[in-house]
Amino acid sequence: MGELEVYNGLKVLSSYHRKGGVGKTFLASTIAYLLATGGPDGKGKKRRVLVLDYDSQQDSSKAFLKMDAIPGDDEYAAPLHPDVEEINDPDWSGRNTSTDILFDSPVYEYPTAFENISVLPSEGNVDRVLALTSESDRLVSTITTHMREWFSIEDIANDYDIVIVDNPPSKSPVSAGMLGAATHVIIPTEPEYDSIDGVPMLLNRIDRINEGRAGNPLQVIGVIPNKVPSKSRLTQKDEVALAKLYDKDGPTGIYMSRFWLQQRNCYRVMERPSVDESHFNYVHNHHAIDEMQKLYELVTTSLWGSES
Template identity: 85%
Template sequence: MSSAEMYNGLKVLSSYHRKGGVGKTFLASTIAYLLATGGPDGTGKKRRVLVLDYDSQQDSSKAFLQMDAIPGDDEYAAPTHPDYKEINDPDWPGRNTSTDILFDSPVYEYPTAFEGIKVLPSEGNVDRVLALTPQSERLVSTITSHMKDWFSIPDLAEDYDIIIVDNPPSKSPVSAGLLGAATHVIIPTEPEYDSIDGVPMLLNRIDRINEDRTDNPLEVLGVIPNKVQSKSKLTQKDRIALSKLYDKNGPTAAYMSQFWLTQRNCYRVMERPSVDESHFNYVHNHYAIDEMTKLYQLVENKIWGGK
């Protein structure tokens, strides 16, 4: 059984790096947009996408939903579901977060302004999952097992082509547990020491996961250098970092993408929540469109074989 067949054909893509701020959320939200809209030129197959946000920064949630500010707090609450009055479920409070999945609570995905994208937002602080078990190692396997069961629900494969998980950074049991249930992973990295040093460690973790998944290995789509200066502006430090990543005798070379994402303001989401493509500002910059086309083609080809 291949990874693509684990969940009745449903794909689960984890965007992950152990370090924060390297582009993990950027990849998750942008790939969701690209897949749902058929790529930068809109001519590709439009995929049905569910985004699960588990990052405490809640940026993937805020990219697509109008989250509710909590007075005196630095976190946001999930909004009241727009279909709250239409959904007849006495056990449901009218709001959902991705963490509810782990507690077998009623879960209703949120629609967004994009027809092909739905979201389960982050609750900001996922520490309540520690109540599942007091032992860290058991918590990892508990989360992996629970998420595998949830991804296997037949209705999910009927409703979605892919679930994109915005993993929390760090080596927490939550991030490890979520990664263990994914079918695919994409890894962003900046050209600086802490970021590139974490890539081989993450690849080692994937190897350990695959020791128990010989029939359906977790597949690496690629390692994507992000926030790279244009070639004419690369510093010596940048060149050293990139040469380490692409060293043919090193542990990461086989996974490196053949393109970089450069540091341009056109990649910033111009408004939150995003309600139309104009808010994904890169669609107006031909350099960025070229890079987004390569990113889109990488994901499409690696997961669906370009179909």
């Protein structure tokens, strides 16, 4: 099927790297904000965004929702849904996580302080996913099939323009299964060995996924260098790492973005959860705003082309 037919035109963007701490959640939550509000200047088209958090650290969930602490545990529970009294569904517990999609449970997305952003939070411990099938070698394909079926529900495309998936780090069945169902992927990386070493491996995995997706490949929006020191603080090691990433004859060169994220401290979420839109506002730093404009333009052009 053609690109516009996939998921009734719904875009599914996965933010992923096999290593944790490189900016995967930062990209997922920030891109959600930029698309929902029309970019740094608010003049772009405002997209309807659903964030699916599958990362056990639950940072995307905590960015937008007041999660419930579990006494004696280091995980958080999904909050009681604010519309629980209005939803008449005897099969529903009143709480939802992104994992519920995989078990065909009733799913009701959570509204946030942002008009165009909804969230399905992470369950934290994703061990429940192992119960999907007793055959471990089929787990990835089972997850991909479940997610493709859910993304294909007509009401999802009616309610949202894009789903942004915050994948768990590492080569897990969940991350592989989610990649298999996504339409696009964006890859953050730091300019240090472990991060850049993982990028070609991820690109190889995408190539394997695309062997079974003729006519509808998983598209790489770009590899985004993140946490790059300012020019005055760039070490020789940083420069060597960046040169390796941007080598036009190397495996990553054609995917590299034309900008780096250096000023991320200027647009970090001020409070968690963000119960007010001002919590995502940027410090008036023109370097930070310029970086965000470039990120916004990269994503919108890659996803919607001239329509954006």
